[in-house]
Amino acid sequence: MNTWLLIFGMLAITFLTRYAFFAWPNLRFPRLVEQGLHYVPVAVLTAIVVPGMLLREGEWALHWRNAYLLAGVLAIAIAVLTRNLLATIAGGLLCFFLLRWAFGQLTL
Known part of the structure; x- marks a missing residue:
């Protein structure tokens, strides 16, 4: 049960971080964060x-x-x-x- 909970938790986090850019296309990060992401x-x-x-x-x-x-x-x-x-x-x-x-x- 814990394995499946972990898998679905990772799925939810991955989906939400990817979906956020489509749901809120005007979302912008501060310049320092953008530089760090490079x-x-x-x-x-x-x-x-x-x-x-x-x-x-x-x-x-x-x-x-x-x-x-x-x-x-x-x-x-x-x-x-x-x-x-x-x-x-x-x-x-x-x-x-x-x-x-x-x-x-x-x-x-």
Whole structure:
């Protein structure tokens, strides 16, 4: 019962936050809130990606044979230098798979 209550509670909150923009189209946020909302996608993606880069199988993996960490650092460097999303994704994935293959973690 608690699981269903939690699911329906999350459904209601998600629906109301999305529906508010359609119900009240003239709703405007203060400038400070709008500026803060620009950082939400970056914060969410960082919270998803960084644990996968730093923690492998529940253990810290801060060593040179961590392909996830090395490819992530390279992808960050590509993003800073090129400011091109496609180059960042392609370069990061290429580096990741090449590192996994070089470390013997990927069989072809």
